[in-house]
Amino acid sequence: MSGNRAIAYKGSGTVEVIDTEYPTFELKDGPGVNPANVGRKVPHGVILKTVTTNICGSDQHMVRGRTTAPLDLVLGHEITGEVVEKGPDVEFITVGDIVSVPFNISCGRCRNCKVGKTGICLNVNPDRPGSAYGYVDMGGWVGGQAEYVLVPYADWNLLRFPDRDQALEKVMDLTMLSDIFPTGFHGAVTARVTVGSTVYVAGAGPVGLATAASAQLLGAAVVVVGDLNEQRLGQARSFGCETINVANGAPEDQLEQLLGVPEVDAAIDAVGFEARGHGGGAKAQEAPATVLNSLMEITAAGGAIGIPGLYVTGDPGAVDEAAKAGSLSMSFGTGWAKSLSFTTGQCPVMKYNRQLMMAILHDKVQIAKAVNATAIPLEDAPRGYAEFDAGAATKYVLNPNGYLTA
Known part of the structure; x- marks a missing residue:
């Protein structure tokens, strides 16, 4: 050959x-x-x-x-x-x-x-x-x-x-x-999804959808998927997920309407470093720490966050000099105060x-x-x-x- x-x-x-x-x-x-x-x-x-x-x-x-x-x-x-x-x-x-x-x-x-x-x-x-x-x-x-x-x-x-x-x-x-299937499954496992869990998946791209399917396989009671893209949210609904459009406002407010409380047991970031701000409509500006900070807010104290979404140390198109080197403005104190666990990296x-x-x-x-x-x-x-x-x-x-x- x-x-x-x-x-x-x-x-x-x-x-x-x-x-x-x-x-x-x-x-x-x-x-x-x-x-x-x-x-x-x-x-x-x-x-x-x-x-x-x-x-x-x-x-x-x-x-x-x-x-x-x-x-x-x-x-x-x-x-x-x-x-x-x-x-x-x-x-x-x-x-x-x-x-x-x-x-x-x-x-x-x-x-x-x-x-x-x-x-x-x-x-x-x-x-x-x-x-x-x-x-x-x-x-x-x-x-x-x-x-x-x-x-x-x-x-x-x-x-x-x-x-x-x-x-x-x-x-x-x-x-x-x-x-994407092992990656989504890893995100759900590291978020400690189990039978009866309430789960939030940020991102309805293929990894997010694979994460949602994995959470269902692990026995989650309800899986909520958030995104800005209505077509992708429709795909999540096609196999039994609840959805929220984060262009319309903060996830915690919409979660409370769905679940009765503004939090979930487990959360997964399937978006990564090109995240955009919430509540700014379909053309919201890029804000790379948005998803991470949001998940710390909505995950119940003592819970876990899986982060299969990609973060890099070299991003020439980032919104600021810090983000170009992978340095993001995270509210890490929130995660510490709530005793949250985080798992990052390749599956x-x-x-x-x-x-x-x-x-x-x-x-x-x-x-x-x-x-x-x-x-x-x-x-x-x-x-x-x-x-x-x-x-x-x-x-x-x-x-x-x-x-x-x-």
Whole structure:
């Protein structure tokens, strides 16, 4: 094999389909690749023919120009694929397996991986703990919005589906296992959602919707989703969530109308650093600490807040100099006074993906329906990015090799 096509970041608001190299079992220099990773051998890896690869809100942050991502970076960290080649050190994964790829790249050998903290692996990114495919400051591992992609530490990283035909039949649900379903589930778990909980989810994008579905799976009594986008709020209502439009006012006032009290047991931030102010209408100005401060106000004393929403240390488009470096004006005293717990950072996907796979395979959850998953060809990725950026209530699933029509 010698060819490959992929989606590359070409500047603020722009992605393109490009011709690129077929992967090999060695890391090469390229956009975003850490110099210390150039030449790194990957005998423990496999090459996947991509079955599905999804457009993520985290990708959208880069495409908007809101990170320090370099031009020509190949995007994509949500990957499901078929193994077509394997390195000499791969023992248990075989050619022909259909697998889910956790977006976290982890080695399985460092002290963090050994205790399940795969989101902050110490060996795959020379700059900082934690890595991901096709993402800024994550070590330079090539992204998976492509026809073919290299996955390292394959025996450790890959989740193999037990039956090929069943996997392909349910692939629109299973494709969510690489990121947004475990990420949403992690947000709900770390917010301590349990049977009978009242839950507030800030954000009705795909991660927020996956969080809401996860809270339902965990037994929440009621899940309230807040957003500025009525189309996305309608999608939340489609699977039994209550909703509030934060353009119309503070969440606590609307929560009291729904629940009888202005607070919830558990809250999750599925918005991140591009949050906008509440009560300012649909065109409210950006105010990056809005959601965090709001959740501290509405979470009951002694409760917990899960924060799967992305926050960065480099945002050239931020509203002020402090926010450009990831420094936000949080009312941390409120959180301290109420004895709230906070959990941030990448979801450790491997902590949850097998259990969530079983829930999908045994029809306990319909995550693709919840997030309104829609398949499009690789060539249509620029349209998918543009429509998603405009607020479409859709999770776009790229179909680079025609598996979804086979």
